Amino acid sequence: MSIRVYNTLTGEKETFEPVNPGKVGIYLCGPTVYKPSHIGHAVGPVIFDAIKRYLTFRGFEVTWVVNITDVEDKLIAEAAAQNVPVFELARRVTEDYNSAMKKLGVTGIDHMPKASEYIGDIIDYIQRLVDKGAAYPSDGDVYFDVTVCKGYGKLSNRSPDEQFGQRELQSGQKRNPGDFCLWKASKPEEPDAVKFDSPWGAGRPGWHIDCSVMSMKLLGETFDIHGGGMDLIFPHHENEIAQSETATGQSFAKYWLHNGLTRFNTKKISKSDEEMARFMEKMVLTRLLAERDGELIRYLILGTHYRSPIDFSDEEVEAKRKGLMTFYRLFDRVLRITGTGVYGDSPSLSQAPGAVEEPLRGFADDVLSYRQRFVEVMDDDFNTAAAIAVLFELAGRINRFIDEQKVETEPGDASKAAVLAAGRELVELGRLLGLFLEPRAIAGAGGGERLDAVMRVLIDVRQYCRQNKDFRAADMIRDKLAEIGVTLVDRPGGTEWETR
């Protein structure tokens, strides 16, 4: 079976064949670091992190680049407004971004190049375009001439003739309205930190050129996958293609993958929309991740196919949280039964299929068939939503096995081993999506020794009441605890407590 991906360039699903067999280069357009990132900025990184994990699992050696744009108009303006040095602001925002990525389990990024560190390469590149007659200086700016690029518009299906008449751009310095800026002349009031010397005078790179230069520098002139939000298709990615392919004479990225945009009340989260300002505040990643578990946000993002838009709401997050608990509860259950956590490194069922013997073989076969199904749906354009559905089915199958075999009350070595191997399988598959990376116990969870002891007392008192058939008192203890978010659970082996 081969992997198929939807390519924006062709508008079709294609069989994935890397430029160099066995190796995959991925470039994802990262943030411009002038303001805190919001939930929408997390979608691309989370999805591509899952894609990298999956491709690695499928045997590819993956190199993943996410750029940081730290030389840009809005960053300069914001730094001036806050009265801080440009690169100081950039550094702070980048740090927040990185810590958010860490919480989201995005660990696969190999390079995070900054535009400011590639100025020399960018200048060389622009010079190359000028030498080819594809770019022209004008009053200290340098523009790309879209008319020299015959394929211009192939990504976004726009022809310059039809489209640019609509724009009210009558820049006197441009030859054509669709020409875009490669190099931007500095203005006197701008800080020296962003004035770079060039053959055309002091200035800084235009918006698109840094992506072309850094991607080709790190991944080669032709690489495999270029990703970003759908809002980048035009003009950003279109212009990247134009300048890159004109410069090298070769095709740029082979597959273009675009993720859907995050919406709120069916509207795109936008930086300029007044009515959304308050919501935006809440959706700032650092704030959101202070309140919500990173794994939950990641799970929420992966619960929708990457090309579909995500409607974000508190209600939806809460519903998803309940779903995730199903897995955590099962993991706790497996730990209770086997004494070994599913997060450990004992073999999963697929790693040691022989470990499960004949009477339980049917169960083992089911588990392996879910694994197969998981691979099938992921092969089909990285359908993480369908993959998660398989995870739920697998979890249900394991729970049913435990119930039917009465593994909790009448455990046998064979059935316990089967439960552990199946649980490990579930975690292993989840980890291909970047889920279940870290142990997350819900029973008797992290309140320290003192709380643990207090809970023990309450549980013992309640047990005493129950033995004396004083169920009103016993239930009162349980109900009061429930009100503060602590659930008491009576199990065959005794009572345990859980927090939400």
Added chain:
RNA sequence: GGCGGCGUAGCCAAGAGGACUAAGGCGCGGGUUUGCAAAACCCGUAUUCAUGGGUUCGAAUCCCAUCGCCGCCUCCA
């Protein structure tokens, strides 16, 4: 005006010509279990995929039209 996306159960969301009398999650109803719960498991929750035509032996899936929502064409993940 041009380009693109979306419309599947109460909600979220897969499915992209035959395995669909349409996955999975949340919610809801019934049951097993329990002192009662919680959890888990079982059963039920869309004869139908915005609407109307068409192509086809066969369509949620392809084509056309209509309605509604959204994005891009200026900075945007």
